[in-house]
Amino acid sequence: MTTQTVEYIRYRIPEDRSAEFLAAYTRAAAPLAAAPQCVDYELARCEESADNFAHYVLRITWTSTEDHVEGFRKSELFADFLAEIRPYVENIEEMRHYKPTTVRGTGASVPTLYEWAGGAEAFSRLTSAFYDRVLKDDLLAPLFADLAPEHAEHVALWLGEVFGGPHTYSLTQGGHGHMVAKHFGKRITEPQRRRWVNLIQDAADEAGLPGDAEFRSAFLAYVEWGTRLAVYFSGPNAKPPAEQPVPKWNWGAMPPYRG
Numbered sequence: 001m002t003t004q005t006v007e008y009i010r011y012r013i014p015e016d017r018s019a020e021f022l023a024a025y026t027r028a029a030a031p032l033a034a035a036p037q038c039v040d041y042e043l044a045r046c047e048e049s050a051d052n053f054a055h056y057v058l059r060i061t062w063t064s065t066e067d068h069v070e071g072f073r074k075s076e077l078f079a080d081f082l083a084e085i086r087p088y089v090e091n092i093e094e095m096r097h098y099k100p101t102t103v104r105g106t107g108a109s110v111p112t113l114y115e116w117a118g119g120a121e122a123f124s125r126l127t128s129a130f131y132d133r134v135l136k137d138d139l140l141a142p143l144f145a146d147l148a149p150e151h152a153e154h155v156a157l158w159l160g161e162v163f164g165g166p167h168t169y170s171l172t173q174g175g176h177g178h179m180v181a182k183h184f185g186k187r188i189t190e191p192q193r194r195r196w197v198n199l200i201q202d203a204a205d206e207a208g209l210p211g212d213a214e215f216r217s218a219f220l221a222y223v224e225w226g227t228r229l230a231v232y233f234s235g236p237n238a239k240p241p242a243e244q245p246v247p248k249w250n251w252g253a254m255p256p257y258r259g
């Protein structure tokens with residue numbers, strides 16, 4: 001569980017002081033942005049206020065309550081912050097720390113990479129095209145000499161789960177630990193890893209996965225990460241990982257483009 005804490009500060013500001021309040025907070029944001037204890041912050045204005053007051057909520061995520069109280073509040077940055085917002089301290093209605101609970105998530109406004117790719121069928125097409133290439137490849141074919149007929153489908157299920165699809169691999173095959181263990185002792189070399197990366201991109205083209213920049217860069221980021229872990233777990237110094245959930249990959253810095 002994270003040590004992060006969320007501080008909420010609610011203000012009730014007379015409407016005629018609202019613009020100066022906002023200007024003061026625009027300046028006060030600089031020391032907040034510079035504080036190593038501050039994860040992020042956001043000042044929001046209430047849309048529904050009916051009286052002659054502007055209602056604001058400032059949300060600040062701190063690395064921990066202690067970091068906020070013992071670190072930020074005792075730093076010079078806090079003095080700079082307070083200098084800007086001191087005139088509004090009397091307008092504070094609430095100022096408290098809230099600990100996040102396990103109830104959190106994202107909505108469906110952005111499709112998962114799994115949905116964007118085309119769902120289960122797209123991943124089946126991908127791994128089928130991929131292993132056709134693998135079995136003809138000089139560097140990779142020897143590694144997959146004993147390939148089981150269901151292997152390609154298992155990898156399709158794994159990839160689908162990683163990219164936000166159903167948890168079928170975890171439910172039917174045994175999850176993260178099972179997948180990692182399949183690589184133990186394989187001694188995958190860097191040239192083999194790189195070939196795996198190249199072939200899966202060729203297979204993505206052949207299988208008609210979306211070719212847009214946002215999807216492909218997120219896809220490749222996972223492939224880079226996953227293949228480097230596969231090399232590590234296949235090597236002599238691999239330590240079996242603690243059981244953990246299948247990683248969940250998401251869009252990178254760029255969300256899906258919808259023109």
Ligand code: HEM
Binds near residue numbers: 144154186193224231
């Ligand atoms: C993102 C990267 C990777 C993913 C997602 C992945 C996924 C998987 C999965 C899910 C399995 C288990 C299949 C099953 O349950 O039947 C597996 C097995 C295996 N993987 Fe990977 N893998 C990756 C990288 C690599 C690389 C880079 C290599 C070698 C160049 C490799 C070689 C193998 C081999 C040899 C097996 C065992 C096949 C067998 O059972 O005979 N993997 N992989």
